Amino acid sequence: xxxxxxxxxxxxxxxxxxxxxxxxxxxxxxxxxxxxxxxxxxxxxxxxxxxxxxxxxxxxxxxxxxxxxxxxxxxxxxxxxxxxxxxxxxxxxxxxxxxxxxxxxxxxxxxxxxxxxxxxxxxxx
Numbered sequence: 001x002x003x004x005x006x007x008x009x010x011x012x013x014x015x016x017x018x019x020x021x022x023x024x025x026x027x028x029x030x031x032x033x034x035x036x037x038x039x040x041x042x043x044x045x046x047x048x049x050x051x052x053x054x055x056x057x058x059x060x061x062x063x064x065x066x067x068x069x070x071x072x073x074x075x076x077x078x079x080x081x082x083x084x085x086x087x088x089x090x091x092x093x094x095x096x097x098x099x100x101x102x103x104x105x106x107x108x109x110x111x112x113x114x115x116x117x118x119x120x121x122x123x124x125x
Contacts, residue, residue: 002032039115063097
C-alpha cells in the first residue's frame, strides 16, 4: 500500500524554497518512495499522519538541495544583502534538519529513526 502524499502547497507551508512546483512534487515523490521502500511500517499509521511524515521528509530533502532556499537561516545581512542557510549534516540522516526531526517525532513506529542503520543479525554456527 502506497503512503499518503501531501500537496505541493502543504509542503510550501513548512518550507520556503525557490524550487518550482514540479521540482517540489518530485521531492515529495522521492520522500514517499523512500518511506514506501524503507519504512513499510509507516503505512500502518493513519493517512493524515503518513501525509504529515512525507511532508516533513520532503521539506528535509528540499533543505538539502543546494541553492533551493529552505533550511534554517543562520545569518542575515542587509548591506549588500546576504543570507546564509544551515545545510543538512550528511551522515546524520533526518536528524540533521529541523524538518527531518519533525518527521521523526511524528513516526510513532520508530521506523524512520532506524533508516541507514545496520540491522543486527544472528547466525548459528
